[in-house]
Amino acid sequence: MTYTDYATGEPVVDTKAPKGPVNERWDTRRFEAKLVNPANRRKHTVIVVGTGLAGGSAGATLAEQGYHVVQFCYQDSPRRAHSIAAQGGINAAKNYRNDGDSVHRLFYDTVKGGDFRARESNVHRLAQISVEIIDQCVAQGVPFAREYGGLLDTRSFGGVQVSRTFYARGQTGQQLLLGAYQALSRQIAAGNIEMHPRTEMLDLIVVDGRARGIVARDLITGRIDTYFADAVVLASGGYGNVFYLSTNAMNSNATAIWRAHRRGAYFANPCFTQIHPTCIPRTGDHQSKLTLMSESLRNDGRIWVPKAKGDNRPANEIPEDERDYYLERIYPAFGNLVPRDIASRAAKNVCDEGRGVGPGGQGVYLDFADAIRRMGRAKVEEKYGNLFDMYERITAENPYEVPMRIYPAVHYTMGGLWVDYDLQTTIPGLFAIGEANFSDHGANRLGASALMQGLADGYFVLPSTINDYLARNPHHNEVTVDHPGVQEVLAETEDRLNLLLSVDGDRTPDSFHRELGELMWEFCGMARTETGLRKALERIPQIREEFWRRIKVPGTGEEFNQSLEKANRVVDYLELAELMCLDALQRSESCGGHFREESQTPDGEAARKDEEFSYAAAWEFTATGDAPVLHKEDLVFEYVHPTQRSYA
Amino acid sequence: MKLTLRVWRQKNADADGAMSTYEVDGISADMSFLEMLDTLNEELILKGEDPVAFDHDCREGICGACSLVINGDAHGPERTTTCQLHMRSFEDGDTIDIEPWRASAFPVVKDLVVDRSAFDRIIQAGGYITAPTGAAPEAHATPVPKPDADFAFEHAECIGCGACVAACPNGAAMLFTSAKINHLNVLPQGAPERETRVLDMVGQMDEEGFGGCTLTGECATACPKGIPLVSITSMNKEWLRATRTSGKR
């Protein structure tokens, strides 16, 4: 049976979401959930993998509640998780501006922005919690931007017409993460969290159908160890690095979620990836990663390309009437602030027409000349100074004088492990939070919502819902390393690493990763076609086969070995990529970040097919290279009725 | 361009290290410094040699992982992180010395990778505001004057890379510690723990074996986020204040 001949299994149902009015569901669920007696919490161990916004906040909060937390990160310190690089801001329905915002509007915007492929219950809960997050972060000392009166400042952000985004200059992610890191540090000092930095999860331990621990490798000594717990929480982030070039950190990886998937957790909507419109274009083949420029730049910058094809004049010499401010022209109501997928695709279209700028024609201008004229250079500097500096450092061009050049890049993955309303995966006792799960953003994430979701999951949702699982599963039976199931996982992990070390071929891990990334960018990137996806699905197994024949990893497994780490991550990318393409192939509609060229309106916009595809696709693993099983979760819209998204 | 690299190689924490020389060719001025090292490593792997280990992650100047001393300067000749340094800052034919952060509180793990967990322990000693989840008052309940908020932000920008320690002839962590103390102590939310925070963090800093401050200013010159030297003065003031008042309680 070929990979594309997948079977469709039983539908998957979220049994945890309560019925009733959407605004009461979270209260209902919290009330229905069983609680763990505070005195008993100490006896429960919870493993948390990852220390970003979701993992950091979850670890700290679970420890505050009295659980014994064992936490892992591959970085040398929990403070370095990639949430730190988020620039723009965090949404919250505070309505401090009195501009008509409300929980319901944030809920509505997020469902609509996600192109009606997210669950109403989850999104409404997210909108409700958003206001508590701001309170929590302010109490922790997060230095949000403030007005002269001492109150919090907000700004508007891609895809919405209210000013609900709280920010800390261009470093909101950093400040929120450091808040969570500091809360985590307090609990580490108190002895409630056992922190393992530079330790990477390599597999999940499932005993009697329940997640009971992980296998992890100490990256300094190379020692592979088992860690046991009553529940495991994956907060390991997204899988954008499948594309090799992305805005993710170099070491962000999909191993934790992919290994969990292989052990039985369904993977939902893997093809939903977000391409961010405002990244710095690549300069050559040496490029190791792409750098995002905060989307907030679109508030004041104007995007344009020359009207004429192949116009090679410097930007400043192109007269006003020969410029095409294409977003303002096509989408007059939202202009430069249209959602990310629309802005990205529009940039791709003008570049495909041959009107792109910069080396290789893979770029469009983001121009601040008008903003500088209107607000003065000082004001622009205050708002965007650090971003401008960063741009200049990377490109050696001064954006105060010449327009920035930007191009879309892979930024975020909406897909992830399938979770129910409690954020529990299909493996009992295994939870996934933050970008690692698929839950809240549908087919497209709105700007400044990732930070909101990560912190909502970590501070508020998981710490409430995990109680229910732990209360119902007291796990008095200890799992030890001698358990046959554990030995098997351990042996598999060791074998995999040993095999990587023993092939001794003639290609580096990076060369395979780069090849896979280019393939994915071409066929599973901004625009996808059936032919392209089939081509990719044919090619990926070949690359995988070649990988196992020609990979070269120097050194041994019993030492600090960055090549081995990298190679092992590429192993999982080579499998995950295949699932992404298959998911993109089966979803023959366009929605949000997933654009199938076969499914577009006459004027080139994404055309959803709600009758056919109003579901989340949850995939069940069978074996490497074998067709997975598709389980559909039907999406029901009671409050926000699907309409063709229109930003014109 | 073509470059000669002299790189500190050290197998592990216990091994002796030495500088090794490598030649790299075909380096583009648009490459980042780390991409130049990637190029070297790809060649080394194919030759069957051990690639040079170095810490790096976000490569956009914010995670604080990258940590190279380049020609004697922490993070190299520009005021930025190593990952944001580009090869256009060098000339064809240059010889570049690359060494790890040097401080006894930052022992070498391998090659150019050091252990900076001492920084985590300084934060654990008091670099937080005790605000358990769920206990927060409404965000607008306490306005923060803009100058204070800006002061807090300026210090909160620290990325914990450790360049200050690497640059300091005394291996002092004063700039790192002061940045966090100033960030939290100026805010009304941080006031209840103002005294214990500074005393405990400075105490932990000493315990980790960092040196003292002789105000050479090297730390502030090396800091990629521009934390100013006067940050240390503010911390000293907080410390003296805490020493005076905590005795009275």
Place this chain on the structure above:
Amino acid sequence: MTRTMWDSSVGKKTVMAVSGLIMLAYLVVHMLGNLKIFFGSDEFNDYAHWLRTLGEPFLHYEWALWIIRVVLVAAVVAHATSAYQLSRRDIRARPTKYVHKKPRASYATRTMRWGGIILGLFIVWHILDLTTGTVHPDGFQTGHPYQNVIDTFSTWYGNVIYIVAMLALGLHVRHGFWSAAQTLGVGSRARDRALKVTANVLALVLTVGFVSVPVAVMTGVVS
């Protein structure tokens, strides 16, 4: 509080700053007193005698002087001990030097340690020379400081030791005064310039003031 002070690197720096400022205040007075030498031997000797009767009749003869001496010795000991301990900590904290060397920091900063040692040795010589007369060139006469000073500065080595030490003092004060301000937390961005100017002026005035005496003796202005 004493324990916290002495156990902490920041506390020891505070001890250095306070003791340094005490010595600095003393030096300013000392330098001004020295300048009386330009008004002739009677006035200079009278001034030296007055120092011994300072505070009378409330204090006994020489008590004030001894109080000052005790305070100064305490300051020197505290300054030197904390400097020694802090230096040891600093050296331990940075045992491996970079292979790629660069000239760093200002001259004054780098010479604080050597300058401190030079000044320490100088103080010992200075007391043995002009207070106890133990190493005085010829015929130390108690109660005749004017002549003693002229004797010292009539030898080449007396001048060399003194002038070198005073230059070291200038450099030490220049960085030390500004540094003490930072340690005591009175520095700020707004005040930084003023502090640096004050430090430079103090250093210059002290060095010029002190060095003017041997120069005057050498050139015969004072004899």
